[in-house]
Amino acid sequence: MLDETADNLSELTSGEESRRQFLTKLGLGACAVTGLGAALTVADFLEPKVLFEPPTSFRAGTIADFPEGTVRFNQEQKVYIVGGAAGIFAMSAVCTHLGCITRPMSGEPGIACPCHGSKFDLEGNVTHGPAPHPLPWLEVKADAAGNLTVDTSVVIPHGKALKA
């Protein structure tokens, strides 16, 4: 068997390959294709197709619910809805330091993070570290009847409050 192969090899002109070499490549190639296919179907499987998370867009009462000076904390959505001097705006309650949930301070107007002591004013600006950035503002829209919708997936620049 081995001798036969050796004989065949000696008869091959350069650039040709023996039956054994060809079949080895064919076999390894088939294994590679199968492995690649399995890896792709597994990757496809692992990507979740339905998320059981709260929707990013939610109703938040009407314009009349937020006169100047109101701060409402929506715990489920982790969002503050504030009636400011310039109008109504929504702001993320997730601390920009390491992602803890901030809450309004009880004694003075302002927001504080319980994890590392970051403090923010009611517009989200950092008044005390270690938070590196202000709390981002989120999109608020009102329909003709004044019903508010907040979308936590859309970040808007600071200062763009919804005019009442």
Place this chain on the structure above:
Amino acid sequence: MSSLTLSTLTAWVRNSAVYRSIIRHGVADTNRNRSLVIFENLFLHVHPVKVREKTLKFTHTFWLGGITMVATFVLFATGILLMFYYHPSVPQAYRDMKELMFVVDNGVFYRNMHRWAAHLMVLGAMLHMLRVFYHRAYRPPRQFNWVVGVVLLLITLLLSYTGYLLPWDQLAFWGVSVGTNMAKEAPLIGKPLRFLLLGGNIVSENALLRFYVLHCVVLPAVLMLFISVHIWRIRKDGGVQGPPEKDPGEEVEP
């Protein structure tokens, strides 16, 4: 041309410091190096370095142990994938099963693969034992490995049974109700055994969690342990034994 680049690439990898730190022997081109491939590999060293050519023939063993082993590998792989979507709680378990069936890409494929491989494993193990029995391969020096094999069959059946409850559908619920009521009939230990197995008196959330831990952790771990011993003992007992050879000296057995 391509074979030239492939062989230079192979040579480059084989000569690299990283490769040589992992695999210390050369190419498997001599008897010594072929032996070292087996000796120096944790996963291969439970196998014999050399086997008789006739033992590789299909009709020698019908590859039944190997088929069962491959089914086991498939079950580990697909089982781990299914665990990514499964919560062992009521009623989430049933919803997760439905999600795998109707939402997750390839979910039906992997769930069915797990199911069919499980059937193949049970069938393969039984046929393997029949083959061993009829080939008289349970006899000394292989009597201990036969016992290990019996334990492996029991673990296989227990794995099948504990997996049965996990979809938390009607079939699962009543299957386990009936099965654990059978266990209750065992003398003396029956009732406490059922209580411990279910974590209560009825098939409830506790039972689901217990069966889940048994199915996904305890039994697979014990299975791997006994499979390792089983394979290693094949080498220690002188390789697989196929059909007994005709020896004119000692002919008729009663």
